[in-house]
């Protein structure tokens with residue numbers, strides 16, 4: 205059994221949640237990170253039972269966030285939605301919810317305003333998450349996605365949010381380090397060290413292809429691109445990260461391949477990066 209999770213987005217066009225669970229078991233992966241739509245597709249209760257009976261660890265739930273909105277009502281709706289997502293994470297036995305924080309509010313170019321809405325949004329759900337014993341993993345997204353998906357784009361911003369909302373250092377808040385989004389950051393190692401063991405609660409693996417044809421659906425398989433995965437893995441290890449790294453590849457190409465082959469390759473490639481560390 206390998207300490208590796210499948211993020212179910214990787215095989216979302218080939219496998220539903222049931223098939224993904226079976227696939228993880230067949231390929232000796234220890235964990236799974238389901239997406240909400242796939243959970244709700246077969247129902248929360250059935251998904252919870254399926255996951256709990258599977259013997260796999262559920263190491264995350266995708267995703268919450270999307271806080272900015274151009275009205276008070278819209279922002280309130282987002283907070284209610286995030287509370288439901290926390291409940292669902294609890295039901296399926298996930299220790300955390302991944303937060304894709306949201307980009308600009310509709311018809312707005314107020315980036316600093318959007319960032320404030322993200323801070324306020326996380327602030328509004330943190331106690332709810334804490335009482336459910338669910339962590340919130342802030343995932344910075346590549347700056348080219350600042351408008352549409354997340355205005356939190358660097359590990360420094362994510363660390364700043366943690367500092368602002370949990371000054372005592374308690375750790376309901378944490379950070380998901382997705383190599384695709386942060387590999388280019390000159391402060392990468394420094395900010396991984398700053399986050400430290402208690403905040404590093406997600407480590408997502410894929411690769412950056414050259415050229416990249418689509419910002420969301422053209423991720424590479426580990427080893428096919430230009431990210432120095434080994435060096436990032438070493439930084440994570442040295443900073444005290446002790447979780448289950450996760451394969452997360454959104455890719456039209458890999459979605460067109462047989463899922464068993466995708467997992468087989470991903471497992472081998474991940475092993476090269478992670479062996480001796482995790």
Ligand code: ZN
Pocket residue numbers: 343380382408452
């Ligand atoms: Zn990710």
